[in-house]
Amino acid sequence: MSSADPPSPEAVKTSRYTHRHLHLLRQGSTATPLRTIAHIDLDAFYAQCEMVRLGTPRDTPLAVVQWGSLIAVNYAARPSGITRMVSASEARSLCPNIVLQHVATFREGEGGRWAYRDGSARDVKTEKVSLDPYRAESRKILRTMESELQRWRTDESEGDLYRLTQGLSAGLEKASIDEVFIDLSPLVYCVLLRRYPELRVNALVEKRDEALPPPPTTALEWHPEECLIDLDTQESEEDNPDWDDLVMLTAGEIVRSVRKAVWDNLQYTCSAGIGRNKMIAKLGSACNKPNKQTLVRNRAVRSFLSSYKFTQIRMLGGKLGDQIKSYFGTDQVSDLLNVSLEQFRAKLDDHTATWLYGIIRGEDRSEVNPRTEIKSMLSAKSFRPSINSVEQAEKWLRIFAADIYGRLVQDGILETRRLPRVITLYHRVTVMRSRQLPIPGSSSIDEDTIFSLAQQLLQQVVADGQAWPCSNLSLSVSSFHDGITKNKAIEDFLVRGDQAKSLSHSSRPREPDSPDEQASGQKKQRVDNGGIKRFFNQQTSSEHMAVAGEGIPGQIESDPGHADSGPALPNTPEPPQDSLEIPHFFCERCSQSISEIEREEHDDWHFAKDLQMQDRQEARSSQPLPRPAASSKPSNPRGRGGRGRRRKAKCGWHSS
DNA sequence: CTACACCGC
DNA sequence: GGGCGGTGTAG
Numbered sequence: 001m002s003s004a005d006p007p008s009p010e011a012v013k014t015s016r017y018t019h020r021h022l023h024l025l026r027q028g029s030t031a032t033p034l035r036t037i038a039h040i041d042l043d044a045f046y047a048q049c050e051m052v053r054l055g056t057p058r059d060t061p062l063a064v065v066q067w068g069s070l071i072a073v074n075y076a077a078r079p080s081g082i083t084r085m086v087s088a089s090e091a092r093s094l095c096p097n098i099v100l101q102h103v104a105t106f107r108e109g110e111g112g113r114w115a116y117r118d119g120s121a122r123d124v125k126t127e128k129v130s131l132d133p134y135r136a137e138s139r140k141i142l143r144t145m146e147s148e149l150q151r152w153r154t155d156e157s158e159g160d161l162y163r164l165t166q167g168l169s170a171g172l173e174k175a176s177i178d179e180v181f182i183d184l185s186p187l188v189y190c191v192l193l194r195r196y197p198e199l200r201v202n203a204l205v206e207k208r209d210e211a212l213p214p215p216p217t218t219a220l221e222w223h224p225e226e227c228l229i230d231l232d233t234q235e236s237e238e239d240n241p242d243w244d245d246l247v248m249l250t251a252g253e254i255v256r257s258v259r260k261a262v263w264d265n266l267q268y269t270c271s272a273g274i275g276r277n278k279m280i281a282k283l284g285s286a287c288n289k290p291n292k293q294t295l296v297r298n299r300a301v302r303s304f305l306s307s308y309k310f311t312q313i314r315m316l317g318g319k320l321g322d323q324i325k326s327y328f329g330t331d332q333v334s335d336l337l338n339v340s341l342e343q344f345r346a347k348l349d350d351h352t353a354t355w356l357y358g359i360i361r362g363e364d365r366s367e368v369n370p371r372t373e374i375k376s377m378l379s380a381k382s383f384r385p386s387i388n389s390v391e392q393a394e395k396w397l398r399i400f401a402a403d404i405y406g407r408l409v410q411d412g413i414l415e416t417r418r419l420p421r422v423i424t425l426y427h428r429v430t431v432m433r434s435r436q437l438p439i440p441g442s443s444s445i446d447e448d449t450i451f452s453l454a455q456q457l458l459q460q461v462v463a464d465g466q467a468w469p470c471s472n473l474s475l476s477v478s479s480f481h482d483g484i485t486k487n488k489a490i491e492d493f494l495v496r497g498d499q500a501k502s503l504s505h506s507s508r509p510r511e512p513d514s515p516d517e518q519a520s521g522q523k524k525q526r527v528d529n530g531g532i533k534r535f536f537n538q539q540t541s542s543e544h545m546a547v548a549g550e551g552i553p554g555q556i557e558s559d560p561g562h563a564d565s566g567p568a569l570p571n572t573p574e575p576p577q578d579s580l581e582i583p584h585f586f587c588e589r590c591s592q593s594i595s596e597i598e599r600e601e602h603d604d605w606h607f608a609k610d611l612q613m614q615d616r617q618e619a620r621s622s623q624p625l626p627r628p629a630a631s632s633k634p635s636n637p638r639g640r641g642g643r644g645r646r647r648k649a650k651c652g653w654h655s656s
Numbered sequence: 657c658t659a660c661a662c663c664g665c
Numbered sequence: 666g667g668g669c670g671g672t673g674t675a676g
């Protein structure tokens with residue numbers, strides 16, 4: 001080729017994405033267009049649990065029964081027209097060879113022990129359902145998924161990258177007994193940097209806004225079992241792939257291995273959806289069931305969503321969706337795309353209008369909340385006919401107490417000291433009502449203390465009148481001591497990472513002051529550490545706080561023992577071995593070498609630390625400053641709810 | 657705190 | 666569609 005030849009169009013083409021887009025993946029930022037979320041959903045979960053327990057072959061029709069109704073139907077039974085709507089007897093006539101397995105039950109006088117009983121031994125009047133076997137399987141599946149993800153982290157990360165991932169969370173959110181969301185962004189980031197060395201250049205902060213080099217391939221080989229959503233009509237499969245396609249390819253590989261691990265270890269099949277946010281991922285996982293995974297590429301989002309009724313989108317399946325349907329005379333996403341933001345604002349409150357406008361265009365910044373621990377436990381029973389006396393009610397309270405206590409023990413409550421602080425009794429006469437009491441922290445929690453508190457609550461209900469006839473009774477424990485409550489308070493202290501990034505470094509992110517926030521020096525210290533750590537990692541779970549420890553961003557700690565190692569840290573670690581040739585810079589303030597990848601975060605960390613000092617001085621002089629006007633997208637249609645509201649002292653870290 | 661909305665099998 | 670069980674928000 002002579003020097004006069006113009007470069008071919010292929011050669012000059014660059015990526016639509018920048019180094020900044022790429023590096024934001026590492027922290028699981030909601031702001032990057034390369035973000036990747038998976039939603040994994042077990043197929044007909046309760047039915048699979050029974051198949052595994054009973055050793056039923058995959059092709060044998062099976063349904064799970066609860067007092068004559070089906071609550072789960074496996075895929076082998078569905079061709080016979082069996083759905084959850086039909087009764088057990090109808091199912092039998094539709095498919096004579098179906099296995100109909102009733103759920104396990106507790107029985108009065110048998111304490112917290114549940115059992116599978118045959119039809120003749122079961123009595124809806126004296127027994128209550130136990131879903132414990134399914135919770136146990138759910139836990140096993142979750143652990144298997146976590147461990148497979150951990151394997152990816154250790155296999156794919158080396159040198160700097162290995163250390164960079166260690167502080168980051170698993171990014172796994174338990175969304176229900178059989179569903180998880182996973183933020184794959186940090187993992188995909190590591191895999192891409194390992195596999196495509198050209199991405200490691202230009203990590204320098206000054207170059208962050210430059211476009212990424214084009215991917216070194218003109219055609220992708222998708223895995224044969226991958227289900228791809230068709231591209232939007234104006235897009236073509238012939239176009240060269242960009243990095244978002246490579247991200248998808250990688251995410252598909254990770255999710256396939258997670259699903260395989262679940263199958264190999266536990267014999268459960270699941271379906272997955274992968275896309276740029278939770279909403280897309282969730283819709284995707286339902287596209288090809290059972291035992292398939294669906295990739296929704298960025299260039300497919302528009303046409304993918306246009307084929308849906310908006311009432312199928314998360315949060316729009318209920319009354320809000322109905323309202324929107326009646327306001328605009330349609331239930332189709334495609335019709336709603338013609339409605340302007342102003343028109344939405346005319347009918348809906350501002351937050352909901354903005355959220356809706358974005359969500360039907362495939363925009364959803366809601367975070368994957370790294371949480372696998374349960375937040376409340378409930379044990380319930382419906383009565384037909386209703387019950388009419390304290391004696392009858394107390395029999396059920398004993399079973400509820402035994403049920404809940406058993407579950408507390410299974411969750412390792414005794415070892416972890418993660419104890420519930422609130423107990424609630426729900427009852428329905430014509431309308432549902434509830435009453436709650438604090439659980440005393442002094443005495444140890446056992447079956448009897450739970451029952452006795454429930455009894456107290458029942459007395460209150462009876463004293464109020466309106467207790468009978470009771471058609472539903474349930475008991476719940478919640479507000480776990482070591483749980484999310486503490487961190488909600490911490491979360492209130494600082495703005496989110498994304499919000500902070502949108503602020504100029506000269507402005508000052510902070511929540512409105514409350515008089516009781518000016519705690520003692522020691523208490524304040526704990527707040528600052530937790531808050532600042534969260535500021536960078538965007539984590540909310542206490543689990544993560546516990547493992548991550550405190551350290552200088554950019555310097556991954558090898559010893560979790562030295563908490564609160566700030567810039568004054570005496571033992572500066574060896575310079576990192578640079579297997580990836582990622583450039584480093586020397587921070588004068590901490591006399592340490594910091595990877596360029598983390599430079600921005602590191603600077604932010606100094607910024608936040610400075611703010612902390614400023615805060616202390618202001619606390620002393622009692623001069624509250626106004627909050628900067630920070631804009632942020634609502635993560636749900638109800639808006640920003642609890643943030644910025646005052647927490648009760650007894651639930652926070654400043655309790656005494 | 658209480659009630660309600662929304663989601664799952 | 667009802668029973669059971671979970672999450673989150675408004676006031």
